[in-house]
Amino acid sequence: MPDCVIQTRELSREYQLGSEHIHALRDVSFAIRRNEYVVIMGPSGSGKSTLLNVIGCLDSPTGGEYWLNGQEVSRMGDLALARVRNREIGFVFQTFNLLPRATALHNVELPLVYGGHSARERRLRATEALARVGLADRMDHRPNELSGGQRQRVAIARALVSRPSILLADEPTGNLDSATSQEIMQVFHRLHADGQTIVLVTHELDIAAHAQRVVTLRDGRIASDERTRSAA
Amino acid sequence: MPFFEAWRLAFRVILSNKLRSFFTLLGIIVSVGFLVAVVAIIQGMNAYVKENIAGAVIGTNAFQVRRTPITIGLLDDEQVRIIQRRPRITRRDAAAVGRALPEARAVALQSGWPTPSSDVRYRNQRVGDVLVFGVTPPYQTVQDYRFTAGTPLTDPDIRERRYVCALGFEVADKLFGNPALAIGRKIRVAGREFTVKGVIAQKGRVLGQSFDGFVLLPLSTFESIYGRRKTTVISVKMNHAEAVAPGMSRAEEAMRLAHRLRPGEENDFTVDKADALVEFWRNLTRVLFTVIPAVVAIGIVVGGIVIMNIMLMSVNERTREIGIRKSLGATRADIRRQFLVEAITLSTLGGALGVAAGWILANIVSYVSPLPARITLWSVAVALTLGAGTGILFGVYPATRAARLDPITALRRE
Structure with a gap:
């Protein structure tokens, strides 16, 4: 397939609980x-978060292949995976997962x-990234001095x-009220307009409406894969 | 993550938990402090014994020819019997040693062990338990005595068996207040009247023991009071330290000739120098130096286990942080380094605080007691190395556990 960032083949993940x-x-x-x-949707337990974690290299598949930018990630060792997480993947969590003692900039x-x-270079790029999300004036604040949004x-x-x-974003608005959720979705929308590839997990339909494509999972399988808008 | 970043992070974590860090380090601080303080005191004593006691007892660059060896501690019965069979050291022996060592600064004969003590009286003033020595004039050279008032004992004093004396500073001070006032006064020693010729400058106290509470009498006068059966000791002072050892062997030869000993026969006298005292002290500290590491090792191991425990607790508390870091691309090596550096920084800080505690302790001890203290560089180096080493040894396991955490499991932890 031309210009694919992600490609998976018969990807499976099994647990022993x-x-x-x-x-x-x-x-x-x-x-x-x-x-x-x-957007990846599906009822809870459908495997949508597991899929996102595998794509994000936080979790490893137990079967199948996963290719990211032409590299077979499913065969990588620990060190290579850490590199991929560092350079190829940006992960946004539902619970933010910021270091509480560090400033926004850090x-x-x-x-x-x-x-x-x-x-x-770190300082320069971090300042730039914070400006992109509209927080240029909050760089020295710690997470507990900032609102959820x-x-x-x-x-x-x-x-x-x-x-x-x-x-990658796993329920990024799950902990936010609806007004703030809209703000965050606007940020994603802008990033997409700037050319960013985005995969977002949610179970809220109005969030899913922002996307071009909705993949629905059920019991660990793809139940449907639809384009919402023709513009792509 | 570069080392500097890890180090800065470690410092922030340690400082944000000051009290906890302190209690974590208590074991290390105490052990290292103990090590530094004890080593400082032993080193101080070593130097002190070498510089002060040895010099004060025998005199610098000096050695003695004695009937009884200078020993500290008990001799067994067999040794005592051998020593009792030895002949006394006589004036003839002293003359023989003097002839064998023409370059010696001074060769003196003095009354030996046991040194009698006596009350010294002036009018209604009295000083008790003053040591009474009978000496020949060169003894005053051997001991480096300087006179604050009056003049030393002389050869005519010996020849004519005069009733004159030289006083230790403390005795003169107690009887007259001012040493200059003592000169020419008549005092009573052992029930007889003596004229004070000189007062010797203060030698000071060593380990609480005064070296100024004595009175010197001409040897001949001393013998007429206490009898001739007392043992005598020959003291020889050389011009410099290097001359002491060859001087001692020549004195030994001269004594063997004088006592007509055949080759192979054992010496019936002892040639000794102050080193015997220093040597005794060294042996004592050698024992301490074997015991201290054991005590310190126990403390360090216990302290290290505490550090390991706290680090494990810290890894547990910060599981989520580790998950976040891993999700952002931290490798196992990054996480391991972070926690290892934290453990090492923590324990090295403990070592440094221990050095400070040891330094303070050593100074307190040397301030409130006569024990001197000298902080040596090597003990500080050992202390800091021990601290860092403990961090490495006991930090590896917690750091490895942190590094092995699965990112997704770590992130899910609340």
């Missing part, structure tokens, strides 16, 4: 092209610290700062 054997993902095969805006700098960038914007800035090939 006590005596129970759980198939979180069964033979998931799909592809995501550059600058696509994909939180955003963190991926660049692990990427081995110089202090000067601001925290999530810091998290988005952190995900963007290493210029990843794909931005």
Whole structure:
């Protein structure tokens, strides 16, 4: 497939939970092209978060293949996976996952610290990323001095700062009220307009309406894969 | 993550939990402080014994020819019997040693062990338990005595068996208040009347023991009071330290000739120098130096285990942080380094605080007691190395556990 960022073939993920054997993902095969805006939906337990974690290299598949930018991630070792997480993937969590003791600026700098960038470059790029999400004036605040929406914007800035090939978001508005949710969705919308590839997990239909493509999972399988708008 | 970043992060974590960090480090601080303080005191004592006691007892660059060896501690019965069979050291022996060592600064004969003590009286003033020595004039040279008032004992004093004396500073001070006032006064020693010729400058106290509470009598006068059966000791002072060892072997030869000993026969005298005292002290500290590491090792191990525990707790508390860092691209090595650097920084800080505590302790001890203290550079180096080493040793396990955490499991932890 031309210009694919992500390609999976018969991807599966199984857990052993006590005596129970759980198939979180069964033979998931799909592809995501550059600058696509994909929403993954499905009831809880359908495997949507597991899929996102596998795509984000936080979790490893137990079967099948996963290719990211032409590299077979499913065969990578620990160190290579850490590199991929650092350079190729920006992850936004429902619970923000900011370091509580660090300032917004330092939180955003963190991926660049692990990427081995110089202090000067880190500061420059982190400032730029914070400006992109409209938080240029909140750089020295700690997470507990910021509102929920601001925290999530810091998290988005952190995900963007290493210029990843794909931005992943797991229920990014799950902890926010609807007005703030709209604000955050506007941020995603702008990023997509700037050319960012985005995969977003949600179970809210109005959030899904922002995307070009909605993939619905059920019991670990793709139940439907639809384009919502012709513009792509 | 570069080392500097890890180090800065570690410092921030440690400082944000000051009290906890302190209690974590208590074991290390105490052990290292103990090490530094004890080593400082032992080193101080070593230097002190070498510089002050040895010099004060025998005199610098000096050695003695004695009937009884200078020993500290008990001799067994066999040794005592051998020593009791030895002949006394006589004036003839002293003359023989003097002839064998023409370059010696001074060769003196003095009354030996046991040194009698006596009350010294002036009118209604009295000083008790003053040590009474009978000496020949060169003894005053051997001991480096300087006179604050009056003049030393002389050869005519010995020849004519005069009733004159030289007073230790403390005795003169107690009887007259001012040493100059003592000169020419008549005092009573052992029930007889003596004229004070000189007062010797203060030697000071060593380990609470005064070296100024004595009275010197001409040896001949001393013998007429206490009898001739007392043992005598020959003291020889050389011009410099290097001359002491060859001087001692020549004195030994001269003594063997004088005592008509055949080759192979054992010496019936002892040639000794102050080193015997220093040596005894060294042996004592050698024992301490074998015991201290054991005590310190126990403290360090316990302290290290505490650090390991706290680090494990810290890893547990910060599981989520580790998950976040991993999700942002931290490698296992990054996480391991972060926690290892934290453990090392923590324990090195403990080592540094221990050095400070040891320094303070050593100074307190040397201030409130006569024990001197000298902080040595190597003990500080050992302390800091121990601190850092403990961090490495006991930080590896928690750091490895942190590094091995699965990112997704770590992130889910509340």
